[in-house]
Structures are given as C-alpha cells and as structure tokens.
Amino acid sequence: MATDDITEISSPCLCGKGKIVVSQSMPDHAWVRESQISYSAEIDCPDCAVIYIVHHDYHSLPSLVRREDARKRDTAIARRKAAESEVAMSPEAQRLIPRIVSAIDSQSSMAARHRALQRFHLSYESLGTYRKRPYDGTHAVRSASGGHLADIGSHPDIGGEDAAYFAAAAEKIKALAAEERALELQPVRTNARWMRL
Ligand SMILES: [Zn+2]
Structure with a gap:
C-alpha cells in the first residue's frame, strides 16, 4: 500500500489569536497528478471555531464558511x-x-x-x-x-x-x-x- 506525503502549513486565523492549519496530502511517488493532491483544514482557535466551519470541496482547496450559513443550507x-x-x-x-x-x-x-x-x-x-x-x-x-x-x-x-x-x-x-x-x-x-x- 502506498503511503502519502503530508505537509502542514499554519496561517493566522481571522481574529489573529489562533491559526488555521492546512494539510496537503499527496501520494509518495514521482508521478503525482494534480487530482491526487488533497487538502484538509482545521481551525485552531476557539473563538473562530464558534463562528466558522471548514468547508471541504472535492478536488479543490478548502474554505471557511460561516457556521450559521452552513446550518441554514443544511436545513434547506x-x-x-x-x-x-x-x-x-x-x-x-x-x-x-x-x-x-x-x-x-x-x-x-x-x-x-x-x-x-x-x-x-x-x-x-x-x-x-x-x-x-x-x-x-x-x-x-x-x-x-x-x-x-x-x-x-x-x-x-x-x-x-x-x-x-x-x-x-x-x-x-x-x-x-x-x-x-x-x-x-x-x-x-x-x-x-x-x-x-
Ligand atoms: Zn481566531
């Protein structure tokens, strides 16, 4: 079974008190296609995590959305x-x-x-x-x-x-x-x- 190469990058969160951590994962071989790279993000800030949630789009970079917006959409x-x-x-x-x-x-x-x-x-x-x-x-x-x-x-x-x-x-x-x-x-x-x- 192939292993994945995982790289993590931290950036400041929206309020500046914590951070957003994004992990990039790709197969550990020389012939990586764009479609094999995936990303996942986490909000490492209690204040921001109350307001925002990570939205993972298939084969696209993650984004932050408002929790309230995601809740309304889920209800719809x-x-x-x-x-x-x-x-x-x-x-x-x-x-x-x-x-x-x-x-x-x-x-x-x-x-x-x-x-x-x-x-x-x-x-x-x-x-x-x-x-x-x-x-x-x-x-x-x-x-x-x-x-x-x-x-x-x-x-x-x-x-x-x-x-x-x-x-x-x-x-x-x-x-x-x-x-x-x-x-x-x-x-x-x-x-x-x-x-x-
Ligand atoms: Zn924050």
Whole structure:
C-alpha cells in the first residue's frame, strides 16, 4: 500500500489569536497528478471555531464558511430531500411507477423504447449507446428521484387522476431547490495558504 506525503502549513486565523492549519496530502511517488493532491483544514482557535466551519470541496482547496450559513443550507437541503422522499413513498407514486414501466416496456422496438425513456428524461444517452446496453422500464425508474417522479406524473396522460398531486409536489420541490441554491455557501476570505480565499 502506498503511503502519502503530508505537509502542514499554519496561517493566522481571522481574529489573529489562533491559526488555521492546512494539510496537503499527496501520494509518495514521482508521478503525482494534480487530482491526487488533497487538502484538509482545521481551525485552531476557539473563538473562530464558534463562528466558522471548514468547508471541504472535492478536488479543490478548502474554505471557511460561516457556521450559521452552513446550518441554514443544511436545513434547506433536508427540507428538499424530505419533500422528495414524501413523493417517492406516496401511494400516488406507487400507482405511477407501473404506468411508467408499462409505457416503456410496451414499445415494440428498441428505438421506440429509447424514445419513451428520453421523453421521461430517464435516458440521456444516444440510441447507439442504448442499443449496446439496453434496459427495461423497471431498471430505468429505479434511479428516478421524488422530484423526477413528480415531474413525470404532472403530465395528465401518465399521471392520470394523480396529475394534480404531482404538479403541486413538483412546484414545491422546485421552490425548495431554488431556496437551496440561493443559500450557496460563500467562502470567507482568510488569506491563509492553501485556502480558497
Ligand atoms: Zn481566531
């Protein structure tokens, strides 16, 4: 098993009484690619740790964000996920799923099945790719989130008597997703080495 080379750099924290410690970790061999270098940061200051939290971005430098902002965003994400799983677990979804499956599987050719999958946004691949690895409606619908099911069910031709339920759910999920995007975390400027700002 390969070992990692770890380098630590300390910079002053925002209030100046403590420090921010960033560790850089990379594989211990000569051919390191940028994507193999990772960073992790810690706030070594009790005062700053009350206000800020480290945000680790995959394959990017860490940043400091306000704890309060991160908490608000986590709450928004949890609300959107709860709304999505409410739809996914609903009796309406249990009625919708077999309709989607049959609308796909009842098609007589592979090209028609592919068109049906694309109509429901359950496939983004080309017909050529689909032909190489075809799958049925049951498989396709398994990956659909609650928000996705709500979008599909909003169409009266597939949602039937539940279309209004799905349309309302889709609106609610869209509004919650918009709230979540508006709470995108803004990094705080630290001027510390190996931090995003
Ligand atoms: Zn501090």
